Amino acid sequence: MKEHVKEKILSLLDQHRIMSIATLRSDGWPQATTVGYVSDGLTLYFLCGPQSQKAANLARDDRVSLTIDHDTPDLMAITGLSMAAHAQVVTDRAEAEKVLRMLPLKYPDVHALPLPMPSPDEVRIFRVRPTVISVLDYTQGFGHTDLYTCDSPSLFQS
Template sequence: MTANRHATVLNYLRDHQVATLGTCTDQAPRAAAVFYVNDGFTLFFLSSPTTQHCLNLAKNSRVAVTIQEDYADWLEIKGVQIEGVAHEISGEEEEKARRLYGKKFPVVGKLAQAPAAIVKALARVRWYKIVPHSLFFIDNSVGLGHRDEIDLSPAEKSSP
């Protein structure tokens, strides 16, 4: 994997906003769309702890995540596939997530100017961190079904 491919993937993560989060319990799998922000290959999102996907995380931290656009042409498909773990965060990690999230989503970063419904909803959320164990970048523009595994050595998991 070249440094150029790392930069491509990090730019892709930065330029997109919504991830599909897959969780599971003994009963059934669950998929949910969440807004995210990344720090390197680590993702942060917020959600109500009463949602089914967060209840699932409390029992089983293993997750699958995809990030992609809605493509009409198979040869244009690009996206990210992640397997890893997710957990609720607090303290310094939560402050970092809030700061990064506020830069990407100004409505969260400037709560004094946010609509009342957003402020009320944000009072009920918790912050979560997804740490990838494996990450693949799909790029059909290189070839149909082309998939690069991204090196997730400790130095690569988050940006400096």
């Protein structure tokens, strides 16, 4: 992946705070939900309840599809990301604590409210690493997308 493409993707990841993520239910149907996320390079992280449907789905099959975008009144200003990825539970305590420290930084307005952050033992934290990234950019034409594969582990280092 060329450096300018990676920078464009990282910029879109930094501009947004929520993503829609689809997992596969036990009956084979996809389940899409909206979650907050943080990113470290091209690696994304999200939290969910240990007993949630997402956690159960991902315990069976770690494949996910996700989108990151925003609403805009101008159809030709649509930009965003779509990814095929694998999501694994973060089991390393230091990595989990790092993610929990990153989350409030993505939501600076929350600092004014005394919201307690969960401990790593109270939530499931998933590390999401894309295998394919589609960059959607209607400013280059209706429906314009560029497709990239993520075949190098060095892409995930920040």
